[in-house]
Amino acid sequence: MASPAQQLPPGWAAEWDANNQRYLFIETATGHTQWEAPAPQGYVENAPSDTPPAAQHPAKRRQYAAGQTQAYYGGGESSLDPGYLAGTAAQQGGAQLFTPGLVGENQFATQQTQAGPGPGQAPYYAPAEPEYINAPAYGQQPVAPYGQPVDNLANQFGAMGIAGQKQFQLYTANLLTSPPDPRELQHPPPEIRLPPNSSVSPSPTANADPSYQRSTLNAIPTTSSLLAKAKVPLALVLTPYRSLKEGDESVPVITDTVIARCRRCRTYINPYVQFIDGGNRWRCCMCNMTNEVPQLFDWDQARNQPGDRWARDELNHSVVEYVAPTEYMVRPPQPAVYIFLIDVSNPAVQSGMVATATRTIKENLERIPDEDGRTKVAIVCFDVSLYFFSLPQGTTESSMLVVSDIDDVFLPKPNDLLVNLAEARESLEILLDKIGTMFQDNSIIGSALGPALQAGFKLMSPIGGKIVVLSSSLPSAGAGALKNREDPKALGTSKESGLLQAAVPFYKTFAIECSRAQVSVDMFLFSGAYQDVATLACLPHYTSGQTYYYPAFNAGRAEDAIKFAHEFGVVLAMPIMLEAVMRVRASRGLRMSSFHGNFFVRSTDLLAMPAVPQDQSYAIEIQIEENINTPFVVFQTAVLHTTCYGERRIRVVTQALPTTSNLSEVFASADQVAIATFFANKAVERSLTHKLEDSRDFIQKSLVDILLAYKTSMTSGGAGASAQLAISENLKMLPVLVLGLLKNVGIRQSAQIPPDIRAYSQALLTSLPSQLLIPYLYPNFYSLHNMPAEAGTIGEKGVILPPPLPLTSERLERHGLYLIEDGQTMFLWVGRDAVPQLVMDVFDLPNYESLRGGKITLRLLGNPFSERVTAIVQKIRESRRGPYYPHLYLVKEDGEPPLRLWALSALVQDRADVLPSYQQFISTLKEKVNGASGGGY
């Protein structure tokens, strides 16, 4: 490494510290020491956030952590090309928003940013703006030492490449002077820097991709006291069953009969084990146990010849699937079973739900996973009685059997109710056509949902599977009947959290029964009136299902019908995992202490999931029980499941993380996205066990604790009051994400949010994977009327999106057209002075006055602007995982207040009602941090 002494400002000395393997910087005059290199006085660092990448690197959307370093170092020259240098130089001379740590308190920069939309915002409108969504490698190195002069950068990279394990460098940002930049959320988490040779495979896929599993800290503290000092929560956020979009690498399947596992801790063999004794034994990376390598490990069974061990998938990939032998089965693999419980009471029929649902089922019968022809289906309708349909074999005739005794549910017929999908396809189609007309004039109001669930359960309990409930009204008859407990006076008070808890124990106890019988429940709820989503959502929550809520569904509106049909279709076509159990193992000293997500905790660390849908996220808190003395630790998630085409498999996700005894590395390796995801889970849990207010306080306090810990231990200011609010560069977006969480419908302080909407939002907060959750907390905001020329056209990575704007209404111009989207809803905001031509181009209407707010469908009109806008909307709907198909609302600047306020509530950096703006929030945080440390104010 080039000696840092050469680049020090006068009055500083650098000393090599052998214990920590890094330079210690000493200010000779005062004797003050610090780890960070001091910046020359008056010299201003340039932040990655505020500067557009001047050079276009080959755009790589997501690089794997290990590969990323290689790509970066390998391409060391490319990052130093003239364009880059020129860009950097220009930036240094130009507008700066970022003050360098706390080294020199740069008042100049402070004033500049507080003066409102400063020059730093100019790049958003720069015509030659590169595309940020597909941000090139430049911005992807979140901990790269930007503060160093550029020529040292190269030396340092070279030296670090040789030195092996790299130190995380900590860069302090001042929250008061660096406004949040939405582009930073697109950055990958801090790189995982494992010690050299920790993996037996050089493969870049040897460590799990963050979309499968990510940790809040990418360097695990060695002691619990160090973790407690940092105050950053330690948790895993995982989505083991992630859907594969186009271009994603598929999960390798290992068909060998050999499954090498540790004898003691049952860890599956993975790239982080060590082979010893000439390769005859392997040492477990978690418990250090020595195990025999199975004899067939070096044998290629497919070709029946000696194989290459190092080419084996389980040693090269972090995510693999084993085909499980019979030891892993308690019974032969079950077929997939789907039971549809359709509400046919009057409100359901009137809203068009029944017709849309039956049509969607009929259209998607083909897509229901049924590769081995064993899938079974049953349809049960209910109002205050139950209607079974018998579909005898060999005929396409079906007969309806009515059971009106709902107190003691029985099946009217032992067979022909649950039929094989492939065999009874035709009669099912005819039946589905008939159901709509059959109940057309049903005037019965009321719903016996509980008995219907019991009936469905009876039908499938010997096998297990999925119950899909479609319900439009509050359950009112039989077991599980609920009362309308919506009380507008309780909203916004401490009693509100009671409305978010289950009203009756039926749904919890039934959920446990279901979990035992491997039955999972999906809820599709449609009511316009109170439906007690909080209680009904219990069922999917404990049986690893999912709740979908379409408030005031009306199939008469094409948008409603399309949204529901799309989402329902995706759910039906989803290849689910059946009869699954999940367990996360970790290296010695680490313990999984609590679990958040949709499953039932069957023993201390075993999660039971009767049917795992794709793209469901779980969060697991980790405790450090004893000191860790290994250079790295391993987390391994194993999901034993039956695929929906009858194969028992084990999906194993392995992730290795380095350990550290250095507090600054703990901060520098923290992953703000994972922390925000974890906080969302924690906030919901807290709002149920305590109160909504407690949950908000808890989240805010957790954030203050992190800031305080950072301030006391990482900045020169120490415990005293400080004019700055410091946090490491990689956690810069955490405050705004927390603010987004505090303002989310599920948590927000408000007396106007119906409990159903809140409960649904809470269900989303605990089950969305980070990719969907982050926009849900911090929506994307695009300006369409003045988007760059290439936005909306097809680029290298599909449709190019315009650059995202910060979420403040300052950005709303009166003549503009904006798009705000949070993954669940999209708003097209039209300013009141929108020119008729723009309205004409996008909506095919003569002027602003003729526009009507509400749900809309964009039609493709024969002009380039309309094509681009439609393409962007389409791209946003398709770009994320999960079945969600957001509604598009047209919002007029002077339109109906509820819709306008709803759209504006997505702009989380603004002040709304009692909720603080970002600036206010930050200054409250600062006061708390300064106040708590005794500095006073």
Place this chain on the structure above:
Amino acid sequence: MVYPRKVIMFSDLESDYINPIDLCNKLNQFVLPEYGAHAFLALLFLLWGQWTALLWNVPLLAYNANKVIKNNHMYDATEIFRTLSGHQKETYFKLAFYLLSFFYYLYRMIVALVAENP
């Protein structure tokens, strides 16, 4: 007595010898009978004017009543792992409380017997 058994069952759950559903089903059978017996005993103390004993029992009586009113007296299998440490503490406390009470009642009984037959 139920309590030593309860303590053992909780530690069984921790070490995975019993599943939470069975545990809760077994323990829930005893919750209301126990509260009932305790309330009955307190009633007897009240009727017989055993003020010291009554005073000693009132806090627990109130605690139990509060739980029943809030409807969280039953063990919930879905929450059991999160609340396990709390349940364990409560169980130890109640065990100690009943043991102390037992010896106190025994002492009072002996005193009463001695007083009757001098």
